[in-house]
Amino acid sequence: MNNIHVEDAETLGRKGAIFIAGQILARPEGVIGLATGSTPVGVYRELARLYESGWLDFSRLITFNLDEYCGLSGSDENSYRRFMDEHLFDHVNIRKDNTHVPDGMAEDLQAECDRYERLIADAGGIDLQLLGIGHDGHIGFNEPGAHFPAGTHVAELTELTIEANTRFFDRSEQVPRRALTMGIGTIMKARRILLLASGSDKKEILQRALYGPITPEVPASVLQLHPDVTVISGV
Ligand code: PGA
DSSP states (O other): EEEEEEESHHHHHHHHHHHHHHHHHHHHTTTEEEOOTTTHHHHHHHHHHHHHTOEEEEEEEEEEEEEETOOOOTTTTHHHHHHHHHHHHGOOOOOOGGGEOOOOHHHHHHHHHHHHHHHHHHTTTSEEEEOOTTTOBBBBBBOSSSSSOSEEEEEOOOOHHHHHGGGGSSSSSSSSSSEOOOOOHHTTTTTEEEEEEEEGGGGHHHHHHHOOOOOOOSGGGGGGGGGGEEEEEEO
């Protein structure tokens, strides 16, 4: 595991973007897994800047997002599809039909999960997966539980996650209670993983995830078993 400590959020954004840019330069037609939340916002800003400066070409890149809320359409201001458009896709030359986010409005959610897994496999798998970490150790919406969920599935959000995500909504009752998320198996199949953790409030869970027992009670702890993980963390 490669651990990079940074002093501030701006540096985290820069170093995260440089790491992803390296992957895109090495394989411009490759497959990148993306994440939402506050932590990657600076990374996306820097990637857009690198594109504007002429350093990066997204025209052949394929992306898969980790997750999406159930019941929100892609045009909903709180959907992760909309988040990605606003923070990255609308600022670079990526083809929208090469960007994938699970469809939280699908009539048959299980069929949508199966379709998503197939799409990832058909694209040749994920070269580099970007991850944040929740205060309870979740990655994607894989919440603490009795086992590591394998594939893309419907997840029930925990109270802690609903509380944490309420900041993006007007009221906590508006936060969807369910989401579609890549499973731990989906994430672990990515060839490389970049985990970002920002803020002193993430310090303790990051320590437990990286150095504590490997347990589904701390879903991110499974990353200790992955052969190619880079962690960029700091305040
Ligand atoms: P955050 O979320 O980046 O908004 O802290 C991380 C996560 O819950 O995965």
